[in-house]
Amino acid sequence: MFGETARRVAALGGPFWCLAVTPALADDSAATLAAGGLVLQKTDKIALVSEDLYLSATTVRISYRFRNLTTTDYSTTIAFPMPDFTGGGVNFETAVPDPASDNFMKFSTVVDGQPVSSQLEQRAFLTSDGKPDVEITSKLRALRIPLVPTVDATEAAVGQLPDNERKSLVDANILDVGESSNYKGEQTTLYPLWTLRSKYWRTQVFPKEQDIVVQQTYVPIAGNLVGVPSGFPDLDPKTRDAYRTKYCTDESFLKSARALYQRAGSEYAKTYSAFEQYVSYIITSGGNWAGPIGDFKLIVDKGDPSAFVSFCGSDIKKINPTQFEVEIKNFTPKHDIDILFLKADPAQ
Numbered sequence: 001m002f003g004e005t006a007r008r009v010a011a012l013g014g015p016f017w018c019l020a021v022t023p024a025l026a027d028d029s030a031a032t033l034a035a036g037g038l039v040l041q042k043t044d045k046i047a048l049v050s051e052d053l054y055l056s057a058t059t060v061r062i063s064y065r066f067r068n069l070t071t072t073d074y075s076t077t078i079a080f081p082m083p084d085f086t087g088g089g090v091n092f093e094t095a096v097p098d099p100a101s102d103n104f105m106k107f108s109t110v111v112d113g114q115p116v117s118s119q120l121e122q123r124a125f126l127t128s129d130g131k132p133d134v135e136i137t138s139k140l141r142a143l144r145i146p147l148v149p150t151v152d153a154t155e156a157a158v159g160q161l162p163d164n165e166r167k168s169l170v171d172a173n174i175l176d177v178g179e180s181s182n183y184k185g186e187q188t189t190l191y192p193l194w195t196l197r198s199k200y201w202r203t204q205v206f207p208k209e210q211d212i213v214v215q216q217t218y219v220p221i222a223g224n225l226v227g228v229p230s231g232f233p234d235l236d237p238k239t240r241d242a243y244r245t246k247y248c249t250d251e252s253f254l255k256s257a258r259a260l261y262q263r264a265g266s267e268y269a270k271t272y273s274a275f276e277q278y279v280s281y282i283i284t285s286g287g288n289w290a291g292p293i294g295d296f297k298l299i300v301d302k303g304d305p306s307a308f309v310s311f312c313g314s315d316i317k318k319i320n321p322t323q324f325e326v327e328i329k330n331f332t333p334k335h336d337i338d339i340l341f342l343k344a345d346p347a348q
Contacts, residue, residue: 039078039079039080039081039288040077040078040288040289041076041288042288043074043076043288043289043290044069044290045068045069045206046066046067046068046069046074046206046289046290047066047067047290048064048065048066048289048293048294049065049067049211049294049295050063050064050293050294050295050296051063051065051293051296052297052299053296053297053298054298054301055220055279055299055300055301055337055339056279056300056302057222057277057303058220058222058303059217060216060220061215061217062215063213063214064214064215064216065211065212066206066211066212066214066289067206067210067211068206068210069209069290070208071208071209072208073205073208074205075203075204076203076204076206077201077203077204078201078202078203078204078214079201080118080199080200080201080216081198081199082107082198082199084195084196085104085149085195085196085198086127086149086194086195086196087149087150087154087191087193095221095222095224096150096221097221099148099150099152100153101148102120102122102147102148102198103120104148105219105220105221106219107200107216108217109200109214109215110215110216111204111212111213111214111215112212116202117202118200118201119200119201119202120199120200121198121200121201122137122147122196122197122198123135123196123197124136124140124147124194124196124197125137125194125195125197126173126193126195127195133195136194140174140194143161143169144157144160145157149192149193149195154175154191158175170190173193174194175190175193176190176191176192177190177191220279222277222279223277223278223279224275224276224277224278225275225276225277225278226273226275227261227264227275228260228264228274228275228276228342230243230249230253230254230257230276230340231256231257231258231260231261231262231274231342232258232261233258233262235254240254243340246312246338246340247310247311247312247339247340248310248311248312248313253308253310257308257342260274260342260344261274263344264344273344274343274344274345275342275343275345276340276342277341277343278338278340278341280336280337280338281336281337281339282336283333283336283337284333284334284336287332291330292330292331293328293330293332293333294329294330295329296326296328296331297326297327297328298313298325299323299324299325300323300326301322302322302323302324303322303343304322304343306344307342307343307344308341308342308343309339309340309341309342310339310340311337311339312335312338313326315327
């Protein structure tokens with residue numbers, strides 16, 4: 001079960017199933033944006049007969065088999081909520097799969113073998129802890145500033161604005177001037193600070209007493225940290241516990257992390273680099289169908305046979321050199337899925 005203590009099922013290079021903590025190394029990090037699968041309106045008329053989920057650092061694939069339990073056709077709204085995407089200012093760097101597109105995670109849907117289109121709703125907000133969100137969608141659209149808060153797209157659009165308009169956006173905390181302490185209208189990079197909330201939605205008809213198969217694919221936004229923080233020789237107990245809680249790392253995994261850290265920091269560093277990578281998948285938000293998931297299968301693919309992976313779960317089986325499988329009957333998700341990869345690449 002997600003979030004529970006996992007039995008370690010493989011030696012070095014094998015799986016652990018866990019929850020993610022990102023140490024504070026903002027200059028070298030890209031934030032993980034946790035996405036998930038379909039969300040139905042609450043109903044007792046539709047059962048999720050099966051869900052096959054494939055997760056890697058580069059691809060998410062989900063195949064659902066839904067069954068209409070009634071004797072009449074049933075129509076309802078289904079949605080795919082994309083993760084909140086916050087610009088974060090000058091120290092925030094995110095590797096977005098397709099930053100020039102509203103469909104920045106390359107989301108696609110196929111129903112019973114046929115591609116289908118969905119409506120896209122996007123709204124931009126200024127958020128602050130303890131304060132109500134402030135929507136700025138209309139303001140950004142009026143200024144022809146893209147809602148996807150990436151630096152390049154924002155810089156190109158903001159560069160067309162007059163000085164006083166750019167200053168007003170800075171004063172309103174919509175843009176960050178970075179290292180400039182006083183914005184006076186000079187040409188400078190301005191970083192987006194808003195949060196984009198997106199979802200795809202459509203009306204789906206479930207034929208009476210029939211199954212339909214819905215398949216989704218998208219490119220996840222994985223977080224990266226250079227230097228293998230989990231392998232720090234002086235890793236403090238609080239951070240170690242955070243790794244263990246979120247990703248179910250054990251001492252053997254941490255030993256491997258320390259070895260990668262030491263090798264990357266040694267004389268091999270000129271030809272060798274190591275890093276942590278994080279992928280998150282929200283599964284708990286979709287449980288609005290009748291009963292549990294009948295047959296749930298998860299495959300986690302670490303990509304490189306020499307990489308290491310850790311995540312939380314039970315009865316994990318290694319099915320080939322890079323993939324690990326979990327199968328659960330009558331599954332009711334209690335926790336989302338967080339995966340930690342340790343990888344090494346030749347230095348560029």
